[in-house]
Amino acid sequence: MATVRAVTGLACQAAKLQTRxxxxxxxxxxxxxxxTTTMSAEAETAPVLAPVRKRRKIDPMTPPPPASExxxxxxxPFFRFEILHTSSKSGARVGRLHTPxxxxxxxxxxxxxxxxxxxxxxxxxxxxxxxxxxxxxTYHLLLHPGADVVEAAGGLHSFMNRQRPLIxxxxxxxxxxxxxxxxxxxxxxxxxxxxxxxxxxxxxLVAKVTExxxxxxxxxxxTKMLLTPESSVLAQKQLGADIIIPLDELPPYHTExxxxxxxxxxxxxxxxxxxxxxxSDIRQQVMYAVVHGGMSLELRQQSVDYLTSLxxxxxxxxxxxxxxxxxxxxxxxxxxxxxxxxxASSKPVHILGIADTESIPKLVTYGADTxxxxxxxxxxxxxxxxxxxxxxxxxxxxxxxxxxxxxxxxTCHTCRTHSLAYLHxxxxxxxxxxxxxxxxxxxHHMNAMMAGLRQKILxxxx
Amino acid sequence: MATVRAVTGLACQAAKLQTRxxxxxxxxxxxxxxxTTTMSAEAETAPVLAPVRKRRKIDPMTPPPPASExxxxxxxPFFRFEILHTSSKSGARVGRLHTPxxxxxxxxxxxxxxxxxxxxxxxxxxxxxxxxxxxxxTYHLLLHPGADVVEAAGGLHSFMNRQRPLIxxxxxxxxxxxxxxxxxxxxxxxxxxxxxxxxxxxxxLVAKVTExxxxxxxxxxxTKMLLTPESSVLAQKQLGADIIIPLDELPPYHTExxxxxxxxxxxxxxxxxxxxxxxSDIRQQVMYAVVHGGMSLELRQQSVDYLTSLxxxxxxxxxxxxxxxxxxxxxxxxxxxxxxxxxASSKPVHILGIADTESIPKLVTYGADTxxxxxxxxxxxxxxxxxxxxxxxxxxxxxxxxxxxxxxxxTCHTCRTHSLAYLHxxxxxxxxxxxxxxxxxxxHHMNAMMAGLRQKILxxxx
Numbered sequence: 001m002a003t004v005r006a007v008t009g010l011a012c013q014a015a016k017l018q019t020r021x022x023x024x025x026x027x028x029x030x031x032x033x034x035x036t037t038t039m040s041a042e043a044e045t046a047p048v049l050a051p052v053r054k055r056r057k058i059d060p061m062t063p064p065p066p067a068s069e070x071x072x073x074x075x076x077p078f079f080r081f082e083i084l085h086t087s088s089k090s091g092a093r094v095g096r097l098h099t100p101x102x103x104x105x106x107x108x109x110x111x112x113x114x115x116x117x118x119x120x121x122x123x124x125x126x127x128x129x130x131x132x133x134x135x136x137x138t139y140h141l142l143l144h145p146g147a148d149v150v151e152a153a154g155g156l157h158s159f160m161n162r163q164r165p166l167i168x169x170x171x172x173x174x175x176x177x178x179x180x181x182x183x184x185x186x187x188x189x190x191x192x193x194x195x196x197x198x199x200x201x202x203x204x205l206v207a208k209v210t211e212x213x214x215x216x217x218x219x220x221x222x223t224k225m226l227l228t229p230e231s232s233v234l235a236q237k238q239l240g241a242d243i244i245i246p247l248d249e250l251p252p253y254h255t256e257x258x259x260x261x262x263x264x265x266x267x268x269x270x271x272x273x274x275x276x277x278x279x280s281d282i283r284q285q286v287m288y289a290v291v292h293g294g295m296s297l298e299l300r301q302q303s304v305d306y307l308t309s310l311x312x313x314x315x316x317x318x319x320x321x322x323x324x325x326x327x328x329x330x331x332x333x334x335x336x337x338x339x340x341x342x343x344a345s346s347k348p349v350h351i352l353g354i355a356d357t358e359s360i361p362k363l364v365t366y367g368a369d370t371x372x373x374x375x376x377x378x379x380x381x382x383x384x385x386x387x388x389x390x391x392x393x394x395x396x397x398x399x400x401x402x403x404x405x406x407x408x409x410x411t412c413h414t415c416r417t418h419s420l421a422y423l424h425x426x427x428x429x430x431x432x433x434x435x436x437x438x439x440x441x442x443x444h445h446m447n448a449m450m451a452g453l454r455q456k457i458l459x460x461x462x
Numbered sequence: 463m464a465t466v467r468a469v470t471g472l473a474c475q476a477a478k479l480q481t482r483x484x485x486x487x488x489x490x491x492x493x494x495x496x497x498t499t500t501m502s503a504e505a506e507t508a509p510v511l512a513p514v515r516k517r518r519k520i521d522p523m524t525p526p527p528p529a530s531e532x533x534x535x536x537x538x539p540f541f542r543f544e545i546l547h548t549s550s551k552s553g554a555r556v557g558r559l560h561t562p563x564x565x566x567x568x569x570x571x572x573x574x575x576x577x578x579x580x581x582x583x584x585x586x587x588x589x590x591x592x593x594x595x596x597x598x599x600t601y602h603l604l605l606h607p608g609a610d611v612v613e614a615a616g617g618l619h620s621f622m623n624r625q626r627p628l629i630x631x632x633x634x635x636x637x638x639x640x641x642x643x644x645x646x647x648x649x650x651x652x653x654x655x656x657x658x659x660x661x662x663x664x665x666x667l668v669a670k671v672t673e674x675x676x677x678x679x680x681x682x683x684x685t686k687m688l689l690t691p692e693s694s695v696l697a698q699k700q701l702g703a704d705i706i707i708p709l710d711e712l713p714p715y716h717t718e719x720x721x722x723x724x725x726x727x728x729x730x731x732x733x734x735x736x737x738x739x740x741x742s743d744i745r746q747q748v749m750y751a752v753v754h755g756g757m758s759l760e761l762r763q764q765s766v767d768y769l770t771s772l773x774x775x776x777x778x779x780x781x782x783x784x785x786x787x788x789x790x791x792x793x794x795x796x797x798x799x800x801x802x803x804x805x806a807s808s809k810p811v812h813i814l815g816i817a818d819t820e821s822i823p824k825l826v827t828y829g830a831d832t833x834x835x836x837x838x839x840x841x842x843x844x845x846x847x848x849x850x851x852x853x854x855x856x857x858x859x860x861x862x863x864x865x866x867x868x869x870x871x872x873t874c875h876t877c878r879t880h881s882l883a884y885l886h887x888x889x890x891x892x893x894x895x896x897x898x899x900x901x902x903x904x905x906h907h908m909n910a911m912m913a914g915l916r917q918k919i920l921x922x923x924x
Contacts, residue, residue: 116887120582120894124879145862145887153865153883161879381894400607403615417586417623421615422578425607429577433584435894 058211061261064268064306070275073311079242079286081314081348081369085458091336091367092457097133097348099165099242100284101157104133106348107364107453109355109446110167110372114140116150116160119377120435121443123162129412129440130447133165133243135372138235139174143220147238155240167243167372170232170274173318173353175216176250179207209249211266229273237281245316246274248290253320260294267292268306275310286313288350291339294320295327300335308343315344317368318352328354329362336366357386357449364453365462376446380438383427386445394438399424412444413437520673523723526730526768532737535773541704541748543776543810543831547920553798553829554919559595559810561627561704562746563619566595568810569826569915571817571908572629572834576602578612578622581839582897583905585624591874591902592909595627595705597834600697601636605682609700617702629705629834632694632736635780635815637678638712641669671711673728691735699743707778708736710752715782722756729754730768737772748775750812753801756782757789762797770805777806779830780814790816791824798828819848819911826915827924838908842900845889848907856900861886874906875899 080098087093097104111118111126112135118126126134136156141147153159156166208215213228229247236244248267251260271289278287289307293299307315317335322328332351339349348369355373363371376386384391387407394406402420414423414437426434456462542560549555559566573580573588574597580588588596598618603609615621618628670677675690691709698706710729713722733751740749751769755761769777779797784790794813801811810831817835825833838848846853849869856868864882876885876899888896918924 115891115893116884117891117893117895120898122875122879122895122899124875140891144891145883149863149883149887152863153881158865159881159884159887161881161884401611401614403620413584413586417584419615419621419623421607421611422621422623425577425611425621426579429579429602429606431577431579432582432894432897433579436582436898437584 061265064272067309070311076286078284079313087457087462088460090365090462092364092462093367094454094457095369101163101165101242104165105454106369107450108132108370109450110135110370111443112372112374116141116156119381119439121377121439123160125440126443127164129444131443133167133370134162136166136168136241137174138168138171138232138239141239142171142235143218147235151238157240166241168236168239168241169245170247171227172247173250175207175214175227178216229270230277233274233277237283242285244285244287245290246271246287248292248318250319251294253323255294257296260296261299264292264299264303275312288312288314288316290316290318292319295322295331297334301338304335304338304342314348314350315339316350316352321354325359328359332363332366336368340367361453376442377439380442381435385438386442394423394427410441410444412441414441523727526734529771532773538748540746541775549919549924550922552827552924554826554924555829556916556919557831563625563627563704566627567916568831569912570594570832571912572597572832573905574834574836578603578618581843581901583839583901585622587902588905589626591906593905595629595832596624597629598703599636600630600633600694600701603701604633604697605680609697613700619702628703630698630701630703631707632709633689634709635712637669637676637689640678691732692739695736695739699745704747706747706749707752708733708749710754710780712781713756715785717756719758722758723761726754726761726765737774750774750776750778752778752780754781757784757793759796763800766797766800766804776810776812777801778812778814783816787821790821794825794828802829823915838904839901842904843897847900848904856885856889872903872906874903876903
């Protein structure tokens, strides 16, 4: 049986965090040397994450540590959420996230660059379309090139040469998606009655969940890896994004109430551990808590109440948010006011993984501030351009001779440069350039849409 | 048996070319209307090319028409080849092609954008790297979106929004490549003793060659199409590139001398027909002849002598140019002086399909002016960057932590923006962005290399 491989030295790192801070400069230059000289040979298969310490089995409903175990929240000199206006008509608000890498206007769209790269779009091209905050996925970056490599580069901003704000997740989302599949896959498989939503090979990659953390196999080389709250935070310290996320469990949509309650308790315990690890070495980062509880209002409220009692810098709404848009709205309409009442009124709220053009205008009215999704680049790759009237299917035969601006009034690189007929041709001819051009437009569309929403909120129109 | 489909009206177009010129504006606006309203439904399967008239069988060695059948060559007000300097050390020369869409500095690299798009590189991004002349492939554009669609857009420059010079081929190269395979495939298959270099399915797509032209099947929908010298020129008139190429036959590397001689005679007859068609409606285009004769010096000289006697505006060296670089140099060293003696000394000479970084510096010493290849974008897609010291294999493990400029001193977008370690990561993570970034660098490298060669020629160093 394969054993979980450990990186020498990592097991002691949590206890040594404080001393590390003062020694960072020296260590970084050492790391740079060791990476350049020795990492290349081994890094390809090196597992990154190891247990901090072995925990005994505990009662699944063990409550997480109380707020009294944490210092009170205090403003960070390097991070500030400024609310410019709250609509008189709804909970919608216009604000600014001030981060060490510049400002994010809110409500704002967050583009997902999984592997520290947007799909077929270079950073400067996205910046030119107004992209501010960008998401990178810790899970993928751990598998390649490895958090050590990114740290040796000087962090994600240096590695990908992005001088604007970044956010990373904990890595848990992808691990649990491998285990359970997405809500979409789960609901569809139940409809089909198959009861199986994932390929067997994918199931083999995942995932033993213990109090310690979650064990999974690298899809790249099969290496068995253990992701813990502590190791996720350590990895995110190495990546160095402006905003980081604690490890949480992501139970599927159809989860028994008792199991869901136990999962929530574990997520709370994990997030408390994550916060402890983060607070022992804050650097220039802030941490958002992730509100869980699935479709149970009672558990969601419990989650809000606990997490807002801790000194997190912002909040993300995660876990299963319903199997369709109606359920999403139903849930958020009830949870968001409580989140604001209990402490988030002056802190940013992020919606994890939902940023479709139909959902955002409603979600901002509940006071949600940022929204991430790979949707704009993905639909671009699949041949669609986002417009105010919904997606425009570029492959449609009617556009073969549409020698006009693809989306009238759009000022993106693509619409300024090319006709709809040309884009139609590129997609039909399977030219790889099509993916870039359509994604560039779609990113512009999202950012322009958000700017429009901000204007409407400022005018109290929504 | 499937019949060759014909587009109504096209059969009479050759005779009507002169009248068409004066009626073009009116016709274009009609075409625009008809395309917008009716083309979309049928264009997907519409074959473009039809016989102009049926020719009876002729003796394969029938000589092409003499020069006396053509008007003498005269300078074109819209196109001029200006030779700035000829090296005192070799046949190398520095010049400028003045075209209706701007200047091409020679010796110059010609990027290949098969489907009216460079692979993963947008036109403005290539322009920023100094790309001047660009090649588009008539064969691919005939199959999609169709020459009619491009004409309705206002020609290729409008269709792809490229305001710099363009060149199109006749479409013959791809058709004959389907029939015979590339030299590389052919030589390899003979080495393996298989005698078959192409998949059966590809053989089925091709190709009956008659005096009339060449019949092939569309790889898109199986439609049987006939490409003739006249229809190729008509299609290239619709595409509207600055430089066009007459239809020629491309016999494989291993062709019996007698067969090669007959093929050359046919290519000459085809090119004479092409030139007649072109001269009856010049527009703002020039036509380059294609020198053939395979590896036979006698046939090559015969080809040079005949083609230079006709009023072509430039010359391309095509057909099989040897199975390796030694044979290429051996052949060109002997053919190029004769080409210059017989009439190309003041006309541009293009080398078809050869633009690798090792060949170009030698070929310019023979007085070759432009070179096309899809090599820079292709090796980019396969993970290599061109450098003065040969290709840099970005995937090599040694670059995992190479947090340095990929190619020192390079000023391309990619090298200015990203580290080698980041590019390594993108290629290893299979990010589509890698293809764009590497191709952008490689295009820049080619253009910078050509600029360097021009400097050396001006200084009589080569």
